[in-house]
Structure formats: C-alpha cells, structure tokens
Amino acid sequence: MRKHFARKYLREEVLPSTFCPGCFNGIVINAFLKAVEELNADMRKVVFVSGIGCSSWIPSPHIKADSIHTLHGRAIAVATGVKIARPDLNVVVISGDGDLASIGGNHLIHAARRNMDLLVIMVNNLVYGMTRGQASPTTPLGLRTATTPYGNFELPMDICRILEQTNANYVARWCISNFFKLKDSIKEAFFMRGFRFIEVYAPCITYVVRYEGKTPGEKIRELFSVCMPKETADERKAIPIGVFKREDKPGYVEMYSEYRRSIS
Amino acid sequence: MRRLMTGNEAVAEGALLAGCNFYSGYPITPSSEIMHIMAAELPKRGGNFIQAEDELAAINIAVGASIAGAIAMTATSGPGFSLMQEGIGYAIMTEVPVVIVNVMRVGPSTGQATKPAQGDLMQARWGRHGDQALVVYAPSSPQEALYITHKAFETAELLRTPVVVLTDEFIAHGREVVEYYDLKPVRRRIQEKPEPPFGSEDPTRVPPLPPLGEGFNVMFTGSTHDEWGYRDVHRQEVHFKLVKRIWDKIWMNSKSLFLYEKQGDDDAEVTFVCYGSVSRSVKGAIAVLRSKGIRAKLLRLITLWPIDWEVLEREIEGRVFVPEMSLGQLSFDVEKFAKVEKINKVGGGIPIYPSDIVKAVVEVMR
Amino acid sequence: MRFKVNVDRELCKSCGICASICGRSAIKMNSGFPELVGECVGCRLCEFYCPDFAISVEVVE
Numbered sequence: 001m002r003k004h005f006a007r008k009y010l011r012e013e014v015l016p017s018t019f020c021p022g023c024f025n026g027i028v029i030n031a032f033l034k035a036v037e038e039l040n041a042d043m044r045k046v047v048f049v050s051g052i053g054c055s056s057w058i059p060s061p062h063i064k065a066d067s068i069h070t071l072h073g074r075a076i077a078v079a080t081g082v083k084i085a086r087p088d089l090n091v092v093v094i095s096g097d098g099d100l101a102s103i104g105g106n107h108l109i110h111a112a113r114r115n116m117d118l119l120v121i122m123v124n125n126l127v128y129g130m131t132r133g134q135a136s137p138t139t140p141l142g143l144r145t146a147t148t149p150y151g152n153f154e155l156p157m158d159i160c161r162i163l164e165q166t167n168a169n170y171v172a173r174w175c176i177s178n179f180f181k182l183k184d185s186i187k188e189a190f191f192m193r194g195f196r197f198i199e200v201y202a203p204c205i206t207y208v209v210r211y212e213g214k215t216p217g218e219k220i221r222e223l224f225s226v227c228m229p230k231e232t233a234d235e236r237k238a239i240p241i242g243v244f245k246r247e248d249k250p251g252y253v254e255m256y257s258e259y260r261r262s263i264s
Numbered sequence: 265m266r267r268l269m270t271g272n273e274a275v276a277e278g279a280l281l282a283g284c285n286f287y288s289g290y291p292i293t294p295s296s297e298i299m300h301i302m303a304a305e306l307p308k309r310g311g312n313f314i315q316a317e318d319e320l321a322a323i324n325i326a327v328g329a330s331i332a333g334a335i336a337m338t339a340t341s342g343p344g345f346s347l348m349q350e351g352i353g354y355a356i357m358t359e360v361p362v363v364i365v366n367v368m369r370v371g372p373s374t375g376q377a378t379k380p381a382q383g384d385l386m387q388a389r390w391g392r393h394g395d396q397a398l399v400v401y402a403p404s405s406p407q408e409a410l411y412i413t414h415k416a417f418e419t420a421e422l423l424r425t426p427v428v429v430l431t432d433e434f435i436a437h438g439r440e441v442v443e444y445y446d447l448k449p450v451r452r453r454i455q456e457k458p459e460p461p462f463g464s465e466d467p468t469r470v471p472p473l474p475p476l477g478e479g480f481n482v483m484f485t486g487s488t489h490d491e492w493g494y495r496d497v498h499r500q501e502v503h504f505k506l507v508k509r510i511w512d513k514i515w516m517n518s519k520s521l522f523l524y525e526k527q528g529d530d531d532a533e534v535t536f537v538c539y540g541s542v543s544r545s546v547k548g549a550i551a552v553l554r555s556k557g558i559r560a561k562l563l564r565l566i567t568l569w570p571i572d573w574e575v576l577e578r579e580i581e582g583r584v585f586v587p588e589m590s591l592g593q594l595s596f597d598v599e600k601f602a603k604v605e606k607i608n609k610v611g612g613g614i615p616i617y618p619s620d621i622v623k624a625v626v627e628v629m630r
Numbered sequence: 631m632r633f634k635v636n637v638d639r640e641l642c643k644s645c646g647i648c649a650s651i652c653g654r655s656a657i658k659m660n661s662g663f664p665e666l667v668g669e670c671v672g673c674r675l676c677e678f679y680c681p682d683f684a685i686s687v688e689v690v691e
Contacts, residue, residue: 004683022645026681044479069485081328217650
C-alpha cells in the first residue's frame with residue numbers, strides 16, 4: 001500500500017506528531033518535502049536550524065536530516081555560524097513569528113542586511129502558540145489573545161515589507177492555503193544565494209481559528225479567498241501574497257570569500 | 265618566539281596557536297583588542313571572522329560554527345558576559361566546545377568600563393540556570409594568558425565543553441615580554457561512524473562530535489534529550505542521566521583540571537589564596553613580609569572551576585588572607601577551610617598594592 | 631485511470647481537512663476517519679493538505 005509521499009523523509013518513530021489535530025505545521029512540512037522531492041535534493045546536505053515554538057518543531061525531530069534546535073530567538077544566529085563554517089551545506093531555518101521577529105528580530109534584520117546565505121521559512125501563526133496563545137508582533141488589531149483579553153490594540157508588523165527594504169535577495173509570503181505556490185517558492189529559493197525569506201501565513205488552529213468557530217478545513221477554504229496577490233490586494237480585507245522581492249546579488253559567503261582573496 | 269605583548273594580544277596569540285579558526289564577537293571595553301587582532305589575522309589564515317550585531321548573536325554564532333566543525337571563540341567583558349549566559353548554557357547542554365574570554369571590568373551593570381575588577385567569578389561558575397558545569401581558567405599575566413588560552417581550547421575539545429578564560433583589564437592592557445614554544449593546534453574529534461553523541465557506556469568517555477552533512481541525521485537540542493539527541497521533556501531518568509553526566513564530565517576530572525601555583529615558605533604562618541593580577545602584588549608582599557620575619561605562602565588558583573578542594577584543605581595553614589578586586593567571592597570558597605581575612609579593593613583602576621597587603625597582614629598578626 | 635485513498639488510522643487525527651479540501655467532495659468523515667464516498671480523480675490535494683501524513687492517493691490497477 002502506498003504511503004504518504006512525505007514519510008520517506010520523516011522519522012517514523014516520532015509519528016504521529018505532537019502537533020494539534022489540524023495544525024497547519026504539517027502542511028508546511030508537506031510543501032517543503034514536495035519541493036525537495038521535485039528538486040531531487042540531497043537531504044544529507046541540508047541542515048535545519050530552528051528556535052523555540054511550535055513551528056520550530058517542524059524540522060526537529062520530524063524531518064530525517066541534520067537539525068539544530070536552539071534557543072528562543074537565536075536560530076538565525078546559530079544558522080549564520082553553521083553557514084559560515086560550512087558554506088557547502090544548505091542551511092534552512094524554520095521557525096515562527098515570535099521566535100524570528102520578536103525575540104529574534106535583531107538577528108533577522110542583520111542576516112537580511114548581510115544577505116546571509118540562509119533560507120528562512122517563517123510560519124506566522126499570529127500568536128505564541130506553544131506558550132498558550134499570547135499576542136505576538138504579528139497579531140492582528142482587535143484579536144483576543146491570552147495577553148490581549150479585551151482585543152489587541154497594538155499595530156502588528158508586516159515582516160515582508162520590512163525585509164523588502166533590506167539587502168535580502170528573496171522575500172515572499174504565501175498563505176497555508178497556497179500549497180502549490182508555497183512549494184514552488186521553496187523550490188525557487190532552495191538553491192539561490194543570499195538571504196531568502198518565505199513567510200507562511202498559517203493562523204494557529206488552537207488559539208486563533210478555534211475561537212473563530214471554524215474547523216481547520218473551513219479556515220483553509222476561507223483563506224483561498226482572503227489571500228490575494230499583493231499587486232491588487234486590498235490590505236484592509238485581504239492578506240497580500242506573492243514575491244515581494246527577487247534579486248540575485250552575491251550573498252555573504254561570496255562577499256567574505258572575495259574579501260579574504262583581496263587581502264592575500 | 266619572544267615578543268612584548270599586552271594580555272589581550274597574548275590571548276589572541278594563544279588562540280591562534282591553538283588553531284582557532286572562527287571568531288564572532290562584539291566590541292566591548294576592555295576586550296575589543298582581542299577582536300581587532302582576530303579580525304586582521306583570521307581572514308589572512310583562511311579562518312572566519314564576523315562582528316556580530318550583539319553579544320547574543322556573538323555567542324550563538326560561535327556555537328553554530330563549532331557545531332559545524334569550527335574551532336570557535338568569542339571575547340567580551342562583564343555586560344556582554346551576562347548576555348552570553350544563555351548561549352553558554354546551550355553549549356553546555358549540547359556539549360559543544362567553545363572558548364569565551366571575559367576580560368573583567370568594574371561592575372555591576374555598566375560600572376567603570378576601563379577599570380579592572382574580579383567581580384565575575386561566581387557568575388563564570390554559576391551564571392546559567394539549571395544544573396550545569398564548565399571549566400573556568402584565570403591567568404595572572406600576559407605570559408600566562410597565552411598558555412592558558414591555548415589550554416582552554418585543549419580542554420574545550422577534550423571534554424566537549426565551553427571554557428571561560430577570566431582575565432581583567434590590568435592583564436589585558438598590561439605589557440610584558442611573552443615567550444612561547446611548541447604550542448600545537450588542537451584537533452577536533454569527529455565521529456567516523458554514527459554513535460550516540462550525548463552519552464556513552466563508559467562514563468569517563470566523551471564521544472566525538474558528529475559531523476554535519478554526512479547523512480548522520482544528527483539532532484542537537486537544548487531540551488533534555490537522550491543519548492541520540494531525541495528530545496524528552498517527560499522522563500525523569502533521562503533528564504537526571506543527562507545533567508549528571510555533564511556535571512560529572514567536569515567534576516570527575518577536577519584533579520587533572522585543577523591548575524594552581526604554590527609559592528613561598530614552608531610551615532607558613534600566613535597563607536594567601538588568590539587568582540589573577542592580584543597575585544603579583546601578593547608575591548611582592550610575601551617578599552616584604554619575609555623581611556619582617558613573617559613566613560607566608562601563596563596558593564594561586566589558575567583553575568577557578570572545578571576546584572580540587574583537597575588542595576585547599578592541604579595547603580591552607582596559619583592565618584588566611586584572600587585579596588580580591590571585588591567585595592569578596594573567592595573568600596566564600598576559602599571560608600570552608602579557615603577563617604578568612606578579606607583584603608578587598610575595587611574600582612577606580614587602583615590596584616591592591618603589596619603595601620596594602622603587608623599592612624593588612626601586619627595588623628592582623630600583631 | 632482510477633484512484634483510491636489510503637488512510638493510516640494510526641496517524642490520522644480526524645482533523646477533517648481532507649474532507650474539506652477535496653474538490654469533488656468525495657471524502658466524508660466516518661466515525662472520525664476519512665472515507666472515499668465519491669470519485670477520486672487523483673488530484674492529491676487531500677495528501678498535500680494532510681498535516682499528519684495519514685492519507686495518500688494510489689492508482690488502482
């Protein structure tokens with residue numbers, strides 16, 4: 001009997017995962033591994049680095065590959081060290097909005113500034129899920145969370161628009177409902193040089209979607225019509241998706257190599 | 265090789281001789297010169313240097329590089345050392361070698377950035393949350409700083425642990441002739457076949473680090489984990505086994521790790537216990553005391569953690585004095601064995617002079 | 631070509647995404663597990679959107 005296509009890349013002994021039923025993290029895994037399958041990529045040369053949070057558990061322990069599960073907010077810093085020491089490896093960071101853009105915000109900005117040769121996939125679930133639903137810097141205005149019980153009054157950040165202004169080579173956002181676009185975006189970014197950032201808009205099933213009274217399937221179907229191409233999206237009502245930036249400048253590794261060559 | 269060097273230069277030279285090929289750091293007085301030297305030397309030698317955006321990045325980048333096979337270090341001072349504690353804790357938990365130099369300055373907080381102190385001893389030993397242990401060395405001169413920094417890299421590789429080297433601003437910016445011979449680069453031990461990276465049947469054996477990129481599917485995590493790296497946040501026996509092994513890794517080797525210098529008269533009436541740059545004043549004081557007919561000895565700690573307590577018990581005799589450029593931290597250790605007369609002076613860049621020490625001893629001995 | 635779906639009940643968490651996403655409404659949840667009640671055209675959306683790697687599509691010979 002044919003098993004699910006992703007299972008050949010996964011550690012069977014940790015399945016079923018500890019993710020909530022319907023958690024969109026599993027779909028991110030599928031999109032990533034479908035990209036890997038179509039690229040016929042050598043998983044031995046991929047190193048995953050993640051922080052703390054539900055989406056940081058995507059690579060570790062589920063994906064059968066080298067993985068470094070680090071401190072909260074520090075995934076990009078650790079990934080930087082790995083990539084500089086082993087530029088031959090494909091270093092992929094998978095983490096969440098809180099881990100990468102709140103506590104890890106400084107490292108995110110500077111890795112983008114340096115055009116560090118990393119692929120960063122940020123699963124944006126709009127809250128801190130693992131710690132039971134506190135607000136994060138991407139929590140939409142008005143949402144009730146554990147720390148905004150009367151409705152969030154702070155304005156959220158649009159990380160893709162911020163990173164668009166840095167030296168990053170590739171910045172994109174897709175909704176979790178855009179499986180094929182997400183998969184193709186990962187394929188495109190996989191072997192590019194420089195800093196590649198893909199945000200996956202994937203509201204937390206337990207602390208956001210459930211309180212909307214929707215099932216996971218209903219939420220995905222809703223996102224089909226809520227996620228609109230950024231060129232035409234009305235940001236008051238839609239989530240703008242697409243590629244915000246696509247360039248092919250030399251990344252940090254190449255620039256440092258050139259620097260070293262120029263001294264000798 | 266024989267050269268006039270500052271302590272910071274000696275630390276950098278010791279690191280380079282040890283084969284350090286990765287430096288990530290952040291500027292902070294009085295350690296920045298170490299970083300400047302590494303910035304100039306490492307790219308020339310095929311190594312990697314990066315100035316990080318903050319100390320949190322500095323330590324985490326160094327740890328990431330070490331996991332990927334680099335011989336990595338960073339250097340900082342008190343405020344940066346405080347920021348690095350979580351990262352050092354991660355390196356302890358995942359058993360990753362890394363050398364952290366803390367050039368101590370007057371604290372707490374911003375303190376007096378350009379003035380020496382010895383106030384970070386307890387922090388170097390205990391600064392991380394939870395059960396943990398690492399090795400702390402403290403040279404007392406630029407000459408010793410070169411050798412001890414080299415030793416720190418050796419210890420880090422041998423035991424797969426972070427190692428802290430504590431100097432202070434006097435040593436860092438003081439200049440003296442430094443000689444060195446025959447220091448070999450350290451060798452990173454890498455697994456050839458997959459084996460559990462975080463445990464061993466033999467409790468005295470520290471397994472080699474697994475390589476990345478070879479299909480070993482290694483798992484590093486700061487969560488409690490079993491010997492293969494599988495996260496286990498539930499079982500008591502898995503956690504206890506892990507932290508006990510990490511603690512024992514350091515403490516079972518306390519006798520071989522504990523470096524110290526003993527100097528002065530046998531059958532002494534006075535024992536000085538100290539470390540770092542203060543020791544030089546103590547040596548001067550001992551000579552003066554001898555001329556006053558007071559027999560004094562020095563027990564100078566070079567390893568500040570772990571401690572071979574038997575050495576302290578054996579060597580401490582007579583009246584005990586602990587001079588420190590702080591309000592007293594080493595004195596707590598010594599109080600286990602004898603009543604301690606503290607000689608404390610900190611701040612303003614004013615050293616504890618031999619005359620301060622002589623005066624304190626003479627007053628007590630009267 | 632004809633297709634069928636395989637469900638690994640040990641992995642399925644009954645989230646129902648497969649039933650929601652099927653473009654032909656061919657999957658219904660029955661006692662917590664997905665069941666093919668209509669015609670499967672092999673689009674594999676259920677497989678791609680299954681967060682627990684529990685449902686897969688197979689060609690029927």
